[in-house]
Amino acid sequence: MAKSAVKTSTKSPAKKTSSKTTKVAESNPIVKASETALQKLKDLGIDNQLQADLEWCIGSFKADKNPVGLYEMVRRSVAVFKDNKSVKGVTSKLINDLEKVIA
Numbered sequence: 001m002a003k004s005a006v007k008t009s010t011k012s013p014a015k016k017t018s019s020k021t022t023k024v025a026e027s028n029p030i031v032k033a034s035e036t037a038l039q040k041l042k043d044l045g046i047d048n049q050l051q052a053d054l055e056w057c058i059g060s061f062k063a064d065k066n067p068v069g070l071y072e073m074v075r076r077s078v079a080v081f082k083d084n085k086s087v088k089g090v091t092s093k094l095i096n097d098l099e100k101v102i103a
Contacts, residue, residue, distance in 0.1 A: 030070045033101040034058055036094075037077035044089055047080050074102050 038054040041047055050073070057069035078098050081090050 029101050030067050033074050033098050034070045071102055
């Protein structure tokens, strides 16, 4: 007697989509403020050195969880945004939100 081939479906385990770095960014307002400042600087195309410093500090924070550099970079970003307040896209709300985080 020959057995007929029966196709059975196997389910693969669900992949985990959350990561530690995402959770850290969500729970730490200075990281979110840093990423916001970096994105706005990139959108406006101003202060390339500050952009590079912000990127480095964000990566450094993810490695060692020390936010000191992020606070300094956000302070510098606020100063740059205040100097460029006449540029479209730099709003008082953006500046105020960043200042609240570093206060």
